[in-house]
Amino acid sequence: MSWVVRLVVALPALAALAGLLTRGRRVVAAGIAVAASAVVTVLAFVEWVAPTRSADIATIGRLPLGDLSVPLHLLSDQLSGLTAFVVALVVLAIQVFTTWYLHDDPRYSRFAATVSLFAAGMLLVVQSSDLVLTLVGWEVMGWCSWLLIGHDSERAAARRAAYKAFLVTRVADIGMVVGIVSLSVRARSTDLVAVLTAPGNHTLLTVGLVGVAIGVAGKSGLVPFHDWLPDAMEGPTPASALIHAATMVAAGTYVIARLFPLYAGHDGARTLLAVLTAVTMVYAALLALAQTDLKRMLAYSTLSQVAIMLSALAAAPAEIGPDPGVGHLIAHAFFKALLFLGAGWLSVLAGATALVALRGRLRPTGALRWAMGIGLASLAGVPPLVGFFSKDTVVGAAIDGATSGGGLRAWLVVLALFVTVVLTAAYCTRAWLLLDTPVTATGIAPQTGPAIVAEEDLALVTSADSADDAEVERVHAHGHPTITLSAALVVSVLAALTVVGVLLLLSLPGAVHLGLVSALLSVLLVVGAAYAVWSLSDRGRVDVAERIPAGVRDPAVRGFGADTAYVAFGRAVTALARLVVALDRDVVDAYPRATAVVARAAGRAGERGHRAVPSLSVLGLLVGAVVVAILGVTAWR
Incomplete structure (x- = not known):
């Protein structure tokens, strides 16, 4: 089993290297990326179903760091096996879909290689039993996200989004590094088991858990680190699916799950996490309800x-x-990958990602229509889809925590969860009505087949600020490609997994556990929210977001100025840095420079007072000294 786990991590990295060496040969690069992803998926499946429940696996040996033990081991157990299998399966789906989606992209080879390296980073985090390896995988994903988001680097918007993601997550990663160092120093080891079982030193434990929570908040997009994620939609749709579905933003959940025994015993760190998650889930759901672009929603x-x-x-x-x-x-990985890839398919057919351009485009698409419907229903929490079981298990766990001494922290989470259930059902219903209801109120006939956005709609698309402008340019320059069997198969498989994915969750003891009352209440809230949106939208004829006052909706579409706050923060940091430089140069260094100036001035003054010609008195003094010396020596004899 040890070699299987090592290959799960190493093969994607080797595929990335091999993909870069193909020198742009598209067919070879695609074969390497897809084949390696398929093999990794099979290996991860073997690890998951293997009878061995837990194994500690050596890699390159220990690092010699004195009293600090750094074993660099990998871990194989039920949790890592299932998570690795889901990650590998989603990556395989994305690699297959990308061969169609970027069919005419001259930099496809680099994109596919970066996806493979990204997968290697995530799988290293999943299989790691050492905090150093966890940090390495964590940072590899951060670097790859910069490359993927900025793939269309000729566009200023893509470059800005890539740098924004990189800088925001790097700032949060300061907390991750500090947290990992604190936990390692406390345990005198980076081994996960040693960290979990180390006694004492509450201060280091607090710093460690809070630091890791801050790092997770950055990568997962929790408030106030959230605004980089919507801007990341400037990357190609497969990159969005990769980052959002089963890798980077979900990696923090897995890291904290591994450290859960420590968090479970620390009220301070859990309270911080509860506040961040409660604010983020409600705030982000509200913003999703107002968005004018499908990918940003x-x-x-x-x-x-x-x-x-x-x-x-x-x-x-x-x-x-x-x-x-x-x-x-795991449930989110399936239905969110399905929704993003389905959105990519639909955007190719329509030539845009703005909802105004996608209005009614879903209805004539057959299998895509049903796949997107399943994805949105699962996201909304409609039974019996996987999203219903996973979300209501979370609700039930939060209620158990609140009723068993969790205090205000747990009740805050419970309240936020029920509010989010309503808002999620609302924006999913709105999206479905917009995508599936043709515009007939103004006399426009329903669409009878896929078509590129008409010229008169282009102004609307531009005004709506399509999240993937590169796709608009791609389609209008080359025309939309024919949907291949592989792309359609990927979306269909993800739709099937969204329906039956609960069977995978049953392998984790506590991943499916519904409370009858909470589940019934959630269903009633979902139905009520969907009916309210259906009624307010006049059965889909009107965008329900138009009911929101423009003074609220327009700022919501722009994220309520979070980007402006980021820019202001960056300028403040830059101004502070300049002030520090000025103080260091003009105040701190002024004293040593002053002594040099004084010495230099004194030397110049002495130089000016001296004529550089010996005077007669000096010559007389020197001659007298010599004569006295001679007489003294002679007399002594």
């Missing part, structure tokens, strides 16, 4: 859903464990 949805995953870890009782959060991670 899905991005805000991801923020809200990741907060739901983490809220389970903030509120669930210690005896329930981290399984509810991990279960929602």
Whole structure:
């Protein structure tokens, strides 16, 4: 089994290297990326179903760091096996879909290689039993996200989004590094088991858990680090699916799940996590309801859903464990990958991602229509789809935490979860009505087949600020490609997994556990929210977001100025840095420079007072000294 786990991590990295060496040969690069992903998926499946439940696996040996033990081991157990299998399966789906989606992209080879390296980073985090390896995988994902988001680097918007994601997550990663160092120093080891069982030193434990929570907040897009994620939609749709579905933004949930025994015993760190997740899930769901672009709506949805995953870890009782959060991670991987890839398929047909351009485009698409419907229904929590089971398991775990001594922290999470259930159902219903209801109120006939956006709609698309402008340019320059069997198969498989994915969750003891009352209440809230949106939208004829006052909706579409706040913060940091430089140069260094100036001035003054010609008195003094010396020596004799 040890070699299987090593290959799960190493093969994607080797595929990335091989992909870069293809020198742009598209067919070879595609073959390497897809084949390696398929093999990794099979290996991860073997690890998951293997009878061995837990194994500690050596890699390159220990690092010689004195008293600090750094074993660099990998871990194989039920949790890592299932998570690795889901990650590998989603990556395989994305690699296959990308061969169609980027069919005419001259930099496809680099994109596919970066996806493989990204997968290697995530799988290293999943299989790691050492905090150093966890940090390495964590940072590899951060670097790859910069490359993927900025793939269309000729566009200023893509470059800005990539740098924004990189800088925001790097700032939060300061907390991650400090947290990992604190936990390692406390345990005198980076081994996960040693960290979990180390006694004493509450201060280091607090710094460690809070630091890791801050790092997770950055990668997962929790408030106030949230605004980089919607802007990341400037990357190609497969990159969005990769980052949002089963890798980067969900990695924090897995890391905290591994450290759950420590968090379960620390009220301060859990309270911080509960506040961040409660605010994020409600705030992001509200913003999703107002968005004018499908991809940005899905991005805000991801923020809200990741907060739901983490809220389970903030509120669930210690005896329930981290399984509810991990279960929602797995369910979210299936339906969010389905929605993003389905949105990519639809955007190619329509030539845009703006909802105004996608209005009614879903109805004539057959299988895509049903796949998107399943994805949105699962996101909304409609039974019996996987999203219903995973989300209501989280709700049940939070209620158990609140009723078993979790205090205000757990009740805050419970309240936020029920509000988010309503808002999620509302924006999913709105999206379905917009995508599936042709515009007939103004006399426009329903669409009878896929078509590129008409010229008269282009102004609307531009005004709506399509999240993937590169796709608009791609379609209008080359025309939309024929949907290949492989792309359609990927979407269909993800739709099937969204329906039956609960069977995978059953392998985790606490990943599916519904409370009858909470589940019934959730269903009633979903139905009520969907009916309210249907009624307010006049059965889909009007966008329900138009009912929101323009003074609220327009700022909401722009994220209520979070980007402006980021810019202001960056300028403040830059101004502070300049002030520090000025103080260092003009105040701190002034004293040593002053002594040099004084010495230099004194030397110049002495030089000016001296004529450089010996005087007669000096010559007389020297001659007299010599004569006295001679006479003294002679007399002594």
